[in-house]
Amino acid sequence: MGTAAGDSGTEVFRSEFLRSLPARPLVGVRLATAGHHSKPTAATRCATPASTSQRCRVHFLRTCFPHIPERL
Numbered sequence: 001m002g003t004a005a006g007d008s009g010t011e012v013f014r015s016e017f018l019r020s021l022p023a024r025p026l027v028g029v030r031l032a033t034a035g036h037h038s039k040p041t042a043a044t045r046c047a048t049p050a051s052t053s054q055r056c057r058v059h060f061l062r063t064c065f066p067h068i069p070e071r072l
Helices: 011-023 038-047 057-067
Strands: 031-034 052-055
16 A cells, blocks of 8 residues: 555644555545544545545454453
8 A cells, every 4th residue: 555654643644645545546445444543534534535434353352352251
């Protein structure tokens, strides 16, 4: 896909990176997978408005596991 160096915690950096992807030529993005953080989600919505965001499986499970009892 692509790489970039910068402050990945800022929405500005993520937005600029995502906007640069179609120039590579990555077009027709329909699904973006990332952790469930507000900045990557907002940047994805801004750069690829037609795409859907999905939370990655690892981050989803990290949220679920503390709520599952060790023994059923």
